[in-house]
Amino acid sequence: MESLGSTRRSFAPWLDPNAEPYIRFENVTKSFGDFAAVDDLSLTIYEREFFALLGASGCGKTTLLRMLAGFEKPTSGRILLDGQDLLGVPAYRRPVNMMFQSYALFPHMTVEANIAFGLKQDRMPKAEIADRVAQMLKLVRLEQFAKRKPHQLSGGQRQRVALARSLAKRPKVLLLDEPLGALDKKLREATQFELMDLQQELGLTFVVVTHDQEEAMTMADRIAIMDRGKVMQVATPAQIYEAPASRFVADFVGAINMFEGEVLEAAAGRARIRDRSGVEFSLDNGGDASAGTTAWLAVRPEKVQVTRERPDGAVNAMEGEVWDIAYLGDMTVYNIRLNDGRLVKASVLNSLRRIEDALTWHDRAWISFAPDAGIVLIR
16 A cells, blocks of 8 residues: 555646646635735645645635635635535535634533534434544544543644544535644644644545644645735745745745845856845856846755855855854754844754854854855845
């Protein structure tokens, strides 16, 4: 049997020109008075995809999810699910289910009663309800907690009950609104992988809303970065991180160093940029830059080297002073203050237990990065 990891690694229907999207948002706008929470947005999601809507509070991601669920109506535009226009289809008739951040469990009901609630509302026969509840309890590994009530469970267990209740009706699409927000860091990290495995095992389409970058990067096949009701970029986690489409996306996902300058040369995908302090950078990833225009060089901190002396043959190098140091165990983060006052962040992996002659505060240091370490952005 093929492993879940192998299945997920080869999953990329968006690269197939013949693949039909399972969910379509076509020019969707949702206005509340004069405010457009979602602004002329178009987006496609594929069957069995784990899709993340990522953005700051107020960017429109939850409103988008609620329109798909049927709790809000678009002001204009269409939403299609498996080819069906959802206009006029009430929430209870849509083949989707939504798991809320608060979990919304009934406090007076047991775990099994909470899971069975939606099935009873659908008038499913009692024997089938019992079988389905047993399946869900086994799926989320809560068999021994069936008779307990929500207040007798941990946060992680309550999260699993809410998940089991959402899955009990066997929806085609599961919508998750900040599903792990109430969990502590370690439990949240463990649950991310459990959700990924569960999604692959069930073969469902998951759409998750989150403002947690790490959560989206870990779980999703693709991510839509949202800002002020619009989609700024849709891509895989690796593409979002390594090849952001704009300064907004580069700055929003992870830490980034940004250098503004004039493009001196741009040809064959390469570029040479001179920043405001006169330092020239040579880049292999020139993007769409053209000579004589303004562009921004974006470099992730882990691609920046920090040394006491200028490295031999370094192409992109600047001198400065160690301004701040943060020791994080697996890595050390340096803030280097350049001679013109700008701060550059560098993350250095602590691969050795002891570091001889380590840099400390106010030491002079050089930062440098390879020509293929950065990307040139024009917007």
